[in-house]
Amino acid sequence: MKLLSESMQILSGHGCFGRYLHKIAGREPTEECHECGAAVDTAQHTLEDCPVWGPERADLIAIVGPDLSLPAVVKSMVDSERSWQAMQIFCEEVMQQKEMAERAREIAPMADQRRRKRARRRRVAHDRRLPP
Numbered sequence: 001m002k003l004l005s006e007s008m009q010i011l012s013g014h015g016c017f018g019r020y021l022h023k024i025a026g027r028e029p030t031e032e033c034h035e036c037g038a039a040v041d042t043a044q045h046t047l048e049d050c051p052v053w054g055p056e057r058a059d060l061i062a063i064v065g066p067d068l069s070l071p072a073v074v075k076s077m078v079d080s081e082r083s084w085q086a087m088q089i090f091c092e093e094v095m096q097q098k099e100m101a102e103r104a105r106e107i108a109p110m111a112d113q114r115r116r117k118r119a120r121r122r123r124v125a126h127d128r129r130l131p132p
């Protein structure tokens, strides 16, 4: 059984989580959760707490059970193919949405930079018109 990269992100904590993006990847100014505004976003926050993923979590709990601590989830995945699949579906749905949101945030600062460049070009053109 192949583990999807989205599941690896949840199980390892290395992925589109505020804490990882801030502390390890250095790509975010804070560790906060962009989905719900919680101060710290981790794999465990995404799996157990983040209210935004309530519907996806309900589907997961229906199969894996209410204990979503990492040891319990891993045990359930190894014991039952249905749990393995339910976890993969949860991770895939949630992580794809988090990755899409992160890509949108990456594009936003680039748009700002383009605006700044245009403003500088205008200033240079203006300076050239001034007499020496």
Ligand SMILES: [Zn+2]
Pocket (backbone or CB within 6 Å): 033, 034, 035, 036, 037, 038, 041, 045, 049, 050, 051, 052
């Ligand atoms: Zn959250």
